Amino acid sequence: MQIFSCPFCGSRPEYEFHFGGDLGNHRPEGFEAVPDREWADYLYFRNNPKGTAREVWMHLTCGEMFSMTRDTVTMAAAPGETLTEGQP
């Protein structure tokens, strides 16, 4: 069982967390102005890195989202970091 570190609560077991996707997947604003391909990219397409990954996670227990750098091969996980206030 893996241990991840929520920046607010500290070290918790893996089942308290939910994977939220790539860090930096900014939502394209602009409605009709956003091309189909760009919208699909945001909705569905992923980096899926083999190795170092910069990810968004939610700690379900406290409800806070945070970013975490993880290695998807060795499964090493750095302590989570808060998302910068106001920035996606």
Next chain:
Amino acid sequence: MTARRLPSGGEIDRARPLRFTFDGKVVEGFAGDTLASALLASGRQVLGRSFKYRRPRGLFGAGVEEPNICADVTEGAAFRPNQRVTTEPARDGLVLRSASTAPDAERDRTGFIDLFSRFIPSGFYYKTFMFPDWHLFEPQIRAMAGLGRVDPGKTGPVGDQVNHFCDALVIGAGPVGLAAARMLAGAGKSVVLADDGSRPGGSLLYRQAEIDGKPGADWLAETLAQLAGLGVTILPRTTAFGLYDHGLVALNQRHEDGRADTLWRVRPEWIVLAAGAIERPLPFSMNDLPGIMSAQAGLSYLRRQAVLPGANIVIAANNSTGAEVAQAMAAAGARVTLIDRRPDATPLPGIACHAGRSIDSALGRKAVHGVVLDDGTEITCDCLLVSGGFTPTIHLYAQAKGRLAWDETRLAFLPGDPVPGLTVIGGAAGQFTLHEAFAALPAALGLEGAPSAVPSSYDITPAWPEPGCKGRIWIDYQHDVTAKDVELAARENFLSVEHLKRYTTLGMATDQGKTSNLNGLALMARLTGREIPEVGTTTYRPPFTPVPYTSLAGLRGGERMNPVRRLALEGRHRALGAALGEYGGWLRPIHYGQNDAAILAEAKMARATVGLFDASPLGKIEVIGPDAAEFLDFIYYNTVSTLKPGGCRYGFILSESAVVYDDGVLVRLDEHRFVVSCSSSHAAGVHAMLEEWRQDRFPAKRIFIHNATAETATITVTGPQARAVIRAAGITADLDDAAFPHMTTRPGCHGDTPLRLTRVSFTGDRSYELSVRQDLAPGLWDALDGAARTLGGGPIGIEAVMILRAEKGYIVIGKDSDGMTRPMDLGLSGPLRSKKAEFIGKRSLLQEEAQRPDRNQLVGLQPEDSGGLLPVGAHGLDLTGNAPRSIGYVTSSCPGAGHDGPVALALIERGASRHGEVIELHHLGKRRRARITAPCAFDPKGDRLNA
């Protein structure tokens, strides 16, 4: 009779004799025996049959490495198949049945298969059974496969699980592990010491040793006392079977008293692997005969259980450990011959020695009775103890992705580069003498206080199976894989070690190749002109030994598995005789009657007078703050910021792909306070979604979200008498319609209890939802229930509510919508055109998929035949093409309560523009006919909301 119990010695308690049966025959033993040692002492040799060729087999090992013998064990009412006899303690009254034999191991009727062995080499089943069909042959093959049997009439125990932390976990309580534990504990560390044997001690339990000037047994007793004094937790009978990510070690602890095993999950700062090494067999023809055992196993049976394995013993070894075994057997009274492959082996007094020689073949059929050496010499024997070298037990190091390095001197794969947090010591690190192992401890642990042992040396000469050898040389005993099978694999180009394993099934049996992997890959190396490290090993994965399912399942079962959530009012519902069922993860009243007929009766009652419904699981998520309105405009499909305080609005929450994720009523309590209500099964999901978007788009201090679902009970009062019931129940609130119109919320109280009343309707009738703190709900319920009954109403279950909403065309998300449904499909298309603000899913509404005209849309259906209710799940059909095509399906169907006749909802292609059309439906091979209608079948104008 070959093996016999010696009159004295060993760990056994001769004052506590016991008996069990094996294949119907009585076996006598003592406390301290394993099933194997008692069977050995009884003189029985044939204890099982091999998997493919059904050859007679006896014991090979004394511990977890045993490849041959397992038995189904009945103990009173309990039954456990496939028990390894070498690790199970003998207990009085056990009934053992050898695995996969008929009628028993000794007389198995399928032994003739061995005569046809040349026609059934590895992988033979891939090359035949194609005509007429595999299905013809499969039942026979299945019947012959498998070891023990499951007893379908019995279940099994419940295991428990323990979580633990410590500074150091030492795996293996042999001399080196014990020393390490003492050094670590002495340095102030909390230490757990685990050993898979019945007692700590490892090789000290059966091998001579002199440590710090004392005999090994004395040092052992002293050290155990010291460890106890230092607070070390010792876990015997405990196998560390897996090392998982982030340094979690999983161990399975067996108990002596028949209790289910316990799973330990330990997270140590430091793992010290002192798991020793496992002896491997020698390759020679007929090396699988009963009576051929691992030399260390023979020594263990002799010293620990006082069983001399034979009267006339040949010991064959390619390394220096053979000598000790030979001397021990001779001292116990056997006639001993030592065949030492090392040409410079030192002769031993009183023991016939053949140096520089090896065994060509063993002689015998149901038991070994002699050997033939490579120089032609024949020697008789009734027991053959073999040692082909030692394979370090580095499994946990390899599971941690440690890379192994081949050592040509020790002929073993040893740990290579260090893995952080894990140190390998002793035999597992290839240090096969105590002297060497102790000397390496200080550097390995960075601590002082290592013991010392008399210097000795270990040397070994290669004895790998060679290509082209004559005879039948077993590599994997349990799966009957011989050297010829490895040659066949090489010939057919299954060269990689993984292909070799899968093609021949070498190493895939319950012993996971502990005694076979290295011999197999060494032979493959030789066959293909590669070095052993080039061939390499297969991937090491948990579990090291098989782990009972009960250890992994623990207490998670029955009620404790995904427990249903319980209503605060459950006691009231039960007292009223409710039938309860699971809905959306909650246990809720289905109806309050004797049978399903109550459902329609309750719905009709609610239409006539009033129904009380426990709506507590409804999600209630409070959204509070100065930015709450703007936030909710982003969350909802419709515009909600224009809602006035005290107002309610029905809306959809979409996913970013514009699929309707949830529907519900938004309640505005005041300028900065809202309550999002959502379907009970989606409350957690909606809460997580709200949090994600809040944190993504808004400053932290402008919005606060609180999931009030569990702490709030909600009772719905619905029907023409709803207002009268609330008044009669003594609830204080202004219920005048002018002051309290439909789709508004007002405060009220019941005595001292504050509550909120919200006029929303899921039934189409005048309806009030009363929300109160959950512990205060029973009092409120009693008052409402009493009032309702005086007016001819009463409680209604969820199925009655489902009828009432269905005839109004009100959807249930996930039932009348699916993973493709967009808001326009349900009749709401306004916001796409008129709402300026950005909201979740807005852009997706412009996609080709959302815009196509042939989408499935919500409709009502009325049967056009006399088949009664339309079946849910029936599909509408388009019959205009070459083959029938589905155009959607029935999602809800029930008898009407207010509406006279059946009611159904469906999602049908272009349904909204097809009202009046009659379509064919397909249901389980039969056809029905139905007319498409508007979804609402009753009171389409909604007059009853204010009736």
Next chain:
Amino acid sequence: MTKHYSALSLVKEGLRGQKGWVPAWTSPQPKPRYDVVIVGGGGHGLATAYYLAKTHGITNVAVIEKGWLGGGNTGRNTTVVRSNYFFPESVRLYDMALKLYEGLSRELNYNIMLSQRGMISLAHTPAEMEMAARVVNAMQINGTDAELFGPEDVRRVVPIYNFGPKARYPALGGVWQGRSGTARHDAVAWGYARAASALGVDILQQCEVQEFIVEGGRCRGVKTSRGEIRADRVGLAVAGHSGQMAAKAGFRLPITSYALQACVSEPVKPILDTVVLAPGAGTYASQSDKGEMVVGGGLDRIPSYGQRGNLPVLETVISGLLEMFPSFRQLKLMRQWAGIVDVVPDSSPIIGESPLPGLFLNCGWGTGGFKAIPAGGTLLAHLLATGQHHDISRPFDLDRFARGRLIDEAAGSGIAH
């Protein structure tokens, strides 16, 4: 020299000390050029090569595998084959595969041990029975076999299921597909490899693709650890590594790679004769012909290339298993492993030309690739041979994401599919 497999060949070679068997496939040196190169030597890649040679007569083909053939997900799955899906596009796809599986042993002259012992996907509540009816009807309309089982039917095919009054996940019935079952996974890979090799396909193992050769905006081949290899068209069938390969080719995919665990028990005598899925428990199981219980469940929901999951999921799967079959408390876990599954938002595969012209994709099968191998191979072969979609693969093109036309099977089959 014995090339053809049969009972007679076993007798012949048995008498000759097995000396006449020939290699199942060749180990040739890579050529600098082929007509088609397929990256990925798993079931899908090998099947593609076979169908290119057999159906389209294109034999100048190389399959490039960085490890040993069949060593990825094809060697790590739970061997279930079925076509019990909801959408017509899916039923067409998976039933194409099932039909091909039905004749495959004879076609390849390799016993893949197809055992059509049926599969029951249970429904535990009346609401789930309604969903089951929806799926059964969809399957029937789309031309494949399906039955809606009631409780007595379940009792007949799985007598050892937990029918006790306290069962957490009672069997009210469910979706039954009689033609479903299992097939020996290694045999499928090896059977296709042998047949393709016999038709002239070069299978290049221990050959890792490092880069794509891109010239004039087209993919012209690959650079590998064993040299440069050019081709007119390149197919990509690398499952969980699809994202990594895509990155090399300069595009992204809607794929996240997760570990999917599976395990087997110690072998016991036959006691379970069908494939059983209990969606509530989150577990499914069958019994192999060797007697082992083959058990699977849901993903470890943490993206991973580790080919290994962790205890929480394993414990959940096993406790689900014991809830389904209380008598399995007598059993032990013998071996566990994991694959790397390429999960797509709608759990449907991606088949079609990639954003890099000349490079064709067959990926996104997620937890359900094994059952589809013959179809994946047929469809990718069609693309590589003609440059065009087969009717059955067109709905699964990558462009469905931009159009929003997902084929979302999540409702169709419960858990890992």
